[in-house]
Amino acid sequence: MITTINPYNGKELQQYQELNKKEIKAKLETAQKTFEDWRTTSFEHRANHLRKVGALLRKNKESYAKLMTAEMGKPVSQSRGELEKCAWLCDHYAANAPGYLAKEHIETEHFKSYVSYEPIGVVLAVMPWNYPFWQVFRFIAPALMAGNVGVLKHASSVMGCAELIQDIFLEAGFPEGCFQNFVIGSDAVEAIIENDIIKAVTLTGSKPAGAAVASTAGKQIKKTVLELGGNNALVVFKDANIDSAVEECVAARFQNTGQSCIAGKRLLLQEEIAEEFLDKFTQKVKTLVSGDPQEENTYIGVMAREDLAEELEDLMNASIEKGAELHYGGSRDKTYFAPTILTNVTADMPVFKKETFGPLMAVTTFKADEEAIRLVNNSKFGLGASLFSTDLKKMEELAAQIKDGAVYINHKVASHPALPFGGTGISGYGRELSHYGIREFVNIKTVVIA
Incomplete structure (x- = not known):
């Protein structure tokens, strides 16, 4: 039965x-x-x-x-x-x-x-x-x-x-x-x-x-x-339109309560804009309404099963033990997992290496373009990545260096009936x-x- x-x-x-x-x-x-x-x-x-x-x-x-x-x-x-x-x-x-x-x-x-x-x-x-x-x-x-x-x-x-x-x-x-x-x-x-x-x-x-x-x-x-599944990176370069990138990144991570293969799970910020972006990103996340998923204004519902919420909590705690900082959120009540942001995340931490299937964003900073691409490709997954910048020519050049099945520029990764969907x-x-x-x-x- x-x-x-x-x-x-x-x-x-x-x-x-x-x-x-x-x-x-x-x-x-x-x-x-x-x-x-x-x-x-x-x-x-x-x-x-x-x-x-x-x-x-x-x-x-x-x-x-x-x-x-x-x-x-x-x-x-x-x-x-x-x-x-x-x-x-x-x-x-x-x-x-x-x-x-x-x-x-x-x-x-x-x-x-x-x-x-x-x-x-x-x-x-x-x-x-x-x-x-x-x-x-x-x-x-x-x-x-x-x-x-x-x-x-x-x-x-x-x-x-x-x-x-x-x-x-x-x-x-x-x-x-x-x-x-x-x-x-x-x-x-x-x-x-x-x-x-x-x-x-x-x-x-x-x-x-x-x-x-x-x-x-x-x-x-x-x-x-x-x-x-995937472990998509959202890469925000110093010349990005910060406000529009914040909107895209919040939706990329927290839509469907973060339970999506193409969700942006790793947020890579260029050092020059990291503080400003993180502040605006955090303020936006704080406005997301949690509650009864049958209510019209709810944006963050519950995770599909309690064991899934427990798995996400374990990944979070293991990463904090390795030096990640709990910037926002971090609480869980049965199937509800609060929108969470971890900063100071490094490539050896569980929330960077594994697929976080829930409302948790792992934030890492980078200095130069080459480092950003190395971080994007430093994953066994290869479903998609998003790049945010006003230099479209350079973004197309960088897209060719990414091994994933899709690269979206100034937009979250999404499926579209007319476009092929799949990974590496x-x-x-x-x-x-x-x-x-x-x-x-x-x-x-x-x-x-x-």
Whole structure:
């Protein structure tokens, strides 16, 4: 039995009966049967259904947002924003998938040569709790437009959201087997990956989870896409627009109560502006409203589980023992972790080296550009970085020296339907979104007519 709990008040929300092996087998067979028909449908047919999903997200966003907030503690205004972004994604792929997957004609010595992008079958998604809708939609929207079908193993703590997403696709007119949620625990995933019906796997989550899924899939010679978190740096140079950079950096760290793979977790300040920036940054953080995530003006809710808040507290305390200074915050009450700023952070401290998945900012200073880039790259993660400066030409040059999958200049790292999303190092491999994402799970077929 899977039980969902409201992290704000600790109350039980719902219980869900886990699928047994026979039920899992039947659902996989339904997916495969549906795929055989779905793959033959037109882009127009698929797009019409996907637009209906987007319309339902917009129409019912109030009730959907309340469930999301109840299950994982996201402030309800941000839950609404997540749903709006999912609707945008649906519209984007409905409009652009035909172009993304159009045949590419290539000039060769043959009479005719081209590349076609064809569906591969049933794709398994293993998704986390921090963005219960977005993480699923950025997988399933392109998958369905490509002619594939999907099955979902969602985080147990947001099983209500997972079931709701399944219902939304059915209400929009998709056949039952196009998208199915599996009410299962992690122990059932390996056997599902090993099933011949599953052709590929995408996972967003931790490094251990990604390694386990990739290992199982690799033994079956099945493709995987992994998005495994990040330790993004926010680099503020001495010529930056301080006020706008403060706004971006606060949002980058504290949105979603800091529980985001692309959150800015390491704040690198050039010495000349460090004091001014830190003062303004701190004043802004002090204005962030903590409280009941269902309240409209709440910006900092609670963390999704108490053990996650405890882990963050341990990283903070271990870093303080190594010499970091508690500049602001630092308190915890069950799942609530106060917005926190640590200064004098060095590269050997846990809050610099590890992913801090919560509302804690680690502040480090630097002297020259070269030192800043070394600090950015001094991480096993490689998801993204943000650079703040008025010298755009120099920032583009520095961006080329950063190993991450994305560099944003004068803006927080963010995902966008038209841009590829993914990382390097232990942040994973493969890309989601844009034409790169939709082509991850297709057969890139060469056709030659002599």
